[in-house]
Amino acid sequence: MDTEYERNLHNAALTWLDDQTRIGGGFRLFSSAELREGFTFGGQRVPLLAPQPGIWKPRHLSAALSIRTTFTPPGSRPPYDDAVGEDGMPRYKYRGEDPGHSDNRALRSAMEDRLPLVWFWGVAPAVYEAIHPVWVIAEEPLRHQFAVAVDEAQRSVPLDGPVTDDDRRYVERLTKARVHQPVFRAQVIVAYDQRCAVCRLKYPSLLDAAHILRDGHPRGDPVVENGLALCKIHHAAFDQNLIGVRPDRLVVEVRPDIREDHDGPMLLHGLKEMHGVPLHLPAVRRAHPDPTRLEERWEEFRHAV
Ligand SMILES: [Zn+2]
Structure with a gap:
């Protein structure tokens, strides 16, 4: 697959989401129906969300375009806890346990090509907040997960050594600002x-x-x-x-x-x-x-x- 083509498509997806958000006056949630409808690129309709939860790779591409975290109803344990590593960086679990599953390969491919992705967070049944751009920056095969940078500054954080308290606090603050706060805001406003x-x-x-x-x-x-x-x-x-x-x-x-x-x-x-x-x-x-x-x-x- 032509990496340049994929990169342009990913960037077009992010631009489409930005435009939609601007039209919404800075607050824009997306229904699963419209995300499955997606946007148009090169005369072709490209869905932004998979019919089933998890990693989404459009059929004609080799890398994943989006990942999804499903809505947690009020009163249940929020997904934040196990979605963040000890270094303060968010994690995304494999589809199943097989690292060779096509979805996991697609996400690995996005990591290798350093492609920007979208992370859809459910804030109500079939309603999503779009966190973008995010980047898969490392894989942790033993834990069946990928590390996901949700801020440009998190992309350069070294994950393979001990982290200082200052570093962890900095990474955590970025995760909070880029994911937890917008998801909280959207959930509450919708509720x-x-x-x-x-x-x-x-x-x-x-x-x-x-x-x-x-x-x-x-x-x-x-x-x-x-x-x-x-x-x-x-x-x-x-x-x-x-x-x-x-x-x-x-x-x-x-x-x-x-x-x-x-x-x-x-x-x-x-x-x-x-x-x-x-x-x-x-x-x-x-x-x-x-x-x-x-x-x-x-x-x-x-x-x-
Ligand atoms: Zn008021």
């Missing part, structure tokens, strides 16, 4: 039906996933039960404890000193009038905010002034 839980604003590009227990807290994991979909203003207000969520009634509480303040329409309508408003919740009960995490966060809010 909340693309609306702010406080004011119900429905512009996904203006929404964030706020952590109930902060990133770095022992239970501050990037999982839907620890998240709230909030617009940019309410995210900042929640982070700074200007607003809180009453865990017993699931209503918004605005801090007393803010309620007594006077300013323009943003303070009045955007913050003060949110006092007592019931939280907009996910349709799926298991995606609701975890009561014990809300309790703990409420204590922090009550003591903040």
Whole structure:
């Protein structure tokens, strides 16, 4: 197979995803149906996703084009844990245990040709966040897996020697920023039906996933039960404890000193009038905010002034 042709096709796939994301105002999720439909290259339709989970190689190519991690429903163990090596770099498991399986050979081929790939992460049933570009940079046959760099800077990290704490923290930070945070954000926004839980604003590009227990807290994991979909203003207000969520009634509480303040329409309508408003919740009960995490966060809010 002509490597140059494959490289151009991979780059065209990334450009197509970028264009779609730009049209979506920076927030764009993909359905499995449209990814299987794919994009057009050289007059030919190229699907971006396999009909079955795992590694995807279009029939006329020799290297894989995308890999997929399926959606983990709320309440189940997130796939992050075993998908990250001790060095902080993500790993992707073989298809089965045979290194000679055609899918594993296709991914090895992408590694050897240093081709950019797409990593699709399920954020709801049949809905994906596209992390791209990523590169397969090493193979670990004994563990039946490949190491995947999710950031340009991770491509030059040496994986075959001991890693220092500083190196590991750096690699972990990149993995978090490039994979865990966008996947968390997408999962939470989708769970909340693309609306702010406080004011119900429905512009996904203006929404964030706020952590109930902060990133770095022992239970501050990037999982839907620890998240709230909030617009940019309410995210900042929640982070700074200007607003809180009453865990017993699931209503918004605005801090007393803010309620007594006077300013323009943003303070009045955007913050003060949110006092007592019931939280907009996910349709799926298991995606609701975890009561014990809300309790703990409420204590922090009550003591903040
Ligand atoms: Zn809001």
